[in-house]
Amino acid sequence: MEIQKNPLEIVEWTLQVTNQHNEWRLRKTINLIASENVMSPLAMSVYLSDFEHRYAEGKPFKRYYEGTQYIDLLEDAANSYFAKLVNATYADTRPVSGTISNAAIFKALAQPGDKALIAPVQAGAHVSHTRFGTLGALGIEQVDMPYDEQAMNVDTDKAIKMVEEIEPKFIVLGGSVYLFPHPVKEIAEAAKTVGAKLVYDAAHVLGLIIGKAWRNPLEHGADVLTASTHKTFPGPQGGAYAVTDDKSLYKKIYKNLFPNFVSNHHLHRIPALLVTMAEMEAFGEAYAQRIVENARRLAESLAARGFKVVGEHLGYTKSHQVLVDVRRQGGGYRAAKMLLEANIIVNKNLLPYDPPDAIKDPSGLRIGVQEVTRFGMGPSEMDVIAEFFEKVLIRGIPVDRVANEVSEFRAQYIDIHYAFKPDDVSVKYIGPLSLIR
Numbered sequence: 001m002e003i004q005k006n007p008l009e010i011v012e013w014t015l016q017v018t019n020q021h022n023e024w025r026l027r028k029t030i031n032l033i034a035s036e037n038v039m040s041p042l043a044m045s046v047y048l049s050d051f052e053h054r055y056a057e058g059k060p061f062k063r064y065y066e067g068t069q070y071i072d073l074l075e076d077a078a079n080s081y082f083a084k085l086v087n088a089t090y091a092d093t094r095p096v097s098g099t100i101s102n103a104a105i106f107k108a109l110a111q112p113g114d115k116a117l118i119a120p121v122q123a124g125a126h127v128s129h130t131r132f133g134t135l136g137a138l139g140i141e142q143v144d145m146p147y148d149e150q151a152m153n154v155d156t157d158k159a160i161k162m163v164e165e166i167e168p169k170f171i172v173l174g175g176s177v178y179l180f181p182h183p184v185k186e187i188a189e190a191a192k193t194v195g196a197k198l199v200y201d202a203a204h205v206l207g208l209i210i211g212k213a214w215r216n217p218l219e220h221g222a223d224v225l226t227a228s229t230h231k232t233f234p235g236p237q238g239g240a241y242a243v244t245d246d247k248s249l250y251k252k253i254y255k256n257l258f259p260n261f262v263s264n265h266h267l268h269r270i271p272a273l274l275v276t277m278a279e280m281e282a283f284g285e286a287y288a289q290r291i292v293e294n295a296r297r298l299a300e301s302l303a304a305r306g307f308k309v310v311g312e313h314l315g316y317t318k319s320h321q322v323l324v325d326v327r328r329q330g331g332g333y334r335a336a337k338m339l340l341e342a343n344i345i346v347n348k349n350l351l352p353y354d355p356p357d358a359i360k361d362p363s364g365l366r367i368g369v370q371e372v373t374r375f376g377m378g379p380s381e382m383d384v385i386a387e388f389f390e391k392v393l394i395r396g397i398p399v400d401r402v403a404n405e406v407s408e409f410r411a412q413y414i415d416i417h418y419a420f421k422p423d424d425v426s427v428k429y430i431g432p433l434s435l436i437r
């Protein structure tokens, strides 16, 4: 981009574009990206603080920097609270993203040249689990577990045999595109027999786990849970991990994160994370239950309107996601673009039976209902959303007409649910802007 504006104009332009984005995403569009969410007003307000300027290398209360006494309190509390919510003994909220969390864990568990066994891409593996991402960057060899097309899942029996044959250093379950829980218990038992650690990547399903709508992998034998804090868990963008009661494993990962993968750990996330954790303790069960109910309803409603929804024989979904095969509607690329023009945001996605090179125009759409649920939508609103899909992709109603209908509908849902309201709390958050000029 050629910059032709003067400095003041650049500031004005930046504010204007950001204003446009905020209004568009928070008032006009239905966001169905499965990896996103919005913070509560309280979490969002405390996200803006002086912590965004500071460093705190080292452990709470044992830092390399001075001036950290308040972040010490908050970070120590955040680590303990995260551990409590996922029923672990140890946790660390310093990873600035899920990928960074995975990097610290993978590096702690294997040397270059060692093998890691991962869920296959058809079962939803994230790029960080593969040779094209973090695993590859660390020189760890990726071996895929076999996939069971009928069960739409890891092939448990074959995977167990593979664990015994390959003797990997670690195994990764959990993913980015999956409708049904992976077989944690069975794989954990096999892992134990060969001394491999089982890592469960809960980036997508952390909110469902804390809300008890998804099996907690740590209660089924996983050694480490790694996650993003901004997908079904509606907190600030960031990462975290938790470890059962293996203190030496925890220490090993902890020492790998800093200095290998973070220096400053974006301290301003921590207060917002604490507020979100408290909200999830208070409201998470209702939220998670409603998410799963909505996902299923949206799947049924889309199927009733003539869409080919993936996983029909298994009841469509047990997660926050719905996968739709839109080959009959012109393919994933075209369908996602048409929906965008109608103010509905989804991403095109490979379906389990797509060849990997179909990535530019895959057969499917991945839909997540966690954000619309957060804005108070329930099963009847899922029917409305399914009807918008039908209008755009099946009935061919002009997209600009549907776009207006979508915005009018969306503008009715601006209250964030499953969260404390600023009036509920007896402390007024002041924020940094009133302290500087």
Ligand SMILES: *Cc1c(COP(=O)(O)O)cnc(C)c1O
Pocket (backbone or CB within 6 Å): 035, 096, 097, 098, 099, 100, 102, 125, 126, 128, 174, 175, 176, 201, 202, 203, 204, 227, 228, 229, 238, 239
């Ligand atoms: C999103 C995702 C990640 C990466 O998370 P970031 O916070 O974006 O780095 C890791 N693993 C899985 C399974 C994911 O879906």
